[in-house]
Amino acid sequence: MASKYFLTLAACFLFAYADVIPLLEGNKIKISTGTGAFCGDTVNFVTNHLVPTYNQYKEFLEIEFVPWGRATLYENGTIECRWGNNDCWANRVHRCAINHLKDDQDALVAYMGCEFSQRHAWLGSYGCVHQIGLNLVEIDYCVNNPGLDTLDEDAAAAASGPVEVLDFIPSVVFNDQINQTLHTAALQRLNSLVCFSLAEAPETGVFGCPIL
Ligand SMILES: *[C@@H]1O[C@H](CO)[C@@H](O)[C@H](O)[C@H]1NC(C)=O
Ligand SMILES: *[C@@H]1O[C@H](CO)[C@@H](O)[C@H](O)[C@H]1NC(C)=O
Numbered sequence: 001m002a003s004k005y006f007l008t009l010a011a012c013f014l015f016a017y018a019d020v021i022p023l024l025e026g027n028k029i030k031i032s033t034g035t036g037a038f039c040g041d042t043v044n045f046v047t048n049h050l051v052p053t054y055n056q057y058k059e060f061l062e063i064e065f066v067p068w069g070r071a072t073l074y075e076n077g078t079i080e081c082r083w084g085n086n087d088c089w090a091n092r093v094h095r096c097a098i099n100h101l102k103d104d105q106d107a108l109v110a111y112m113g114c115e116f117s118q119r120h121a122w123l124g125s126y127g128c129v130h131q132i133g134l135n136l137v138e139i140d141y142c143v144n145n146p147g148l149d150t151l152d153e154d155a156a157a158a159a160s161g162p163v164e165v166l167d168f169i170p171s172v173v174f175n176d177q178i179n180q181t182l183h184t185a186a187l188q189r190l191n192s193l194v195c196f197s198l199a200e201a202p203e204t205g206v207f208g209c210p211i212l
Contacts, residue, residue: 001028003017020197020199021182021185021193021196021197022194022200023174023175023182023193023194023197024060024197024198024200024201024204025175026114027060027200027204028060028061028062029060029061029062029174029175029194029197030061030062030063030064030174030176031050031061031062031063031064031172031173031174031186031190032064032065032066032158032162032171032172032173032174032176033045033050033063033065033066033170033171033172033173033197034066034068034069034115034158034159034162034163034169034170034171034173035047035065035066035068035069035091035094035112035169035170036057036067036068036069036070036082036083036087036091036170037067037069037083037087037090037091037094037115038069038082038083038087038090039069039169039170039204040085041168041169041170041187042116042169042170043116043118044190045115045172045187045190046112046113046115046116046170047116047117047118049186049187049189049190049191050063050112050113050190051109051113052191053191053194054109055191055193055196056191056195057195057198058084058091058105058109059107060198060204060206061103061194063105063108063109065094065098065108065112066155066158066159066162067091067094067095067098067155067173068091068155068156068159069081069082069083069087069091069160069169070082070163070169071088071091071156071159073088073152073153073156077146077152078148079152081187082198086124089124089143090115090124091155092143092146092151092152093126093129093139093143093153094112094115095151095155096139096142096143096151097111097128097132097134097139098111098112099142099149099151100134100135100138100139100142101132101134103157103176107132107133110132111128111132111134114127114128114131114132115128126139126140159171161178162178162183165178165180166178166183167175168183170187171183172186172187172190174186191201191210192209192210195209195210197208
């Protein structure tokens with residue numbers, strides 16, 4: 001019996017060890033997520049994976065959101081979105097809010113967490129903009145004047161690589177390297193991926209990662 005338990009333990013340990021993917025660059029892991037306002041998989045990833053992982057390891061994470069979904073930007077500035085005008089509007093709200101939150105990562109993640117919480121998702125309101133304490137007049141002005149900034153062009157450009165390669169929303173990219181294996185793994189067990197990479201570097205003080 002004892003040797004059977006030992007073998008099981010050893011197998012778990014080997015699996016865990018083999019699972020470590022080095023994601024830490026310097027003292028940060030950059031995680032970029034391509035989101036879609038009307039996308040149920042984005043709700044799941046942001047709510048159940050990204051926000052909890054961020055809350056646990058925030059000092060080691062650099063978070064970037066690209067709220068574009070599956071949209072097409074025409075030369076005349078018109079955007080066509082997979083789920084229609086409400087989808088376009090909501091993604092534009094996200095881009096405007098994110099632009100105002102770029103210097104406050106905690107607020108940024110809290111805001112996107114709010115937008116994709118089951119309660120608020122798809123409501124088509126400024127509820128989360130208000131909740132996070134952003135200036136509603138400024139955000140509304142941004143939403144209604146897309147010609148005055150390059151947020152749409154920037155998001156379209158940032159989304160194109162991951163959409164082409166990964167063909168999935170949400171897309172997950174670590175440290176600006178598009179990688180199908182890591183994207184798929186992140187959707188299933190982001191917390192574990194991050195934890196094991198941090199545990200590899202003793203100075204992070206992270207240990208005891210759950211094997212998921
Ligand atoms: C912009 O271009 C697209 C694609 O050619 C077209 O479908 C759309 O009607 C145009 N919109 C405007 C406002 O011209
Ligand atoms: C993706 O990442 C995995 C794990 O780090 C690595 O083994 C693989 O070579 C990468 N694939 C590409 C195409 O870079």
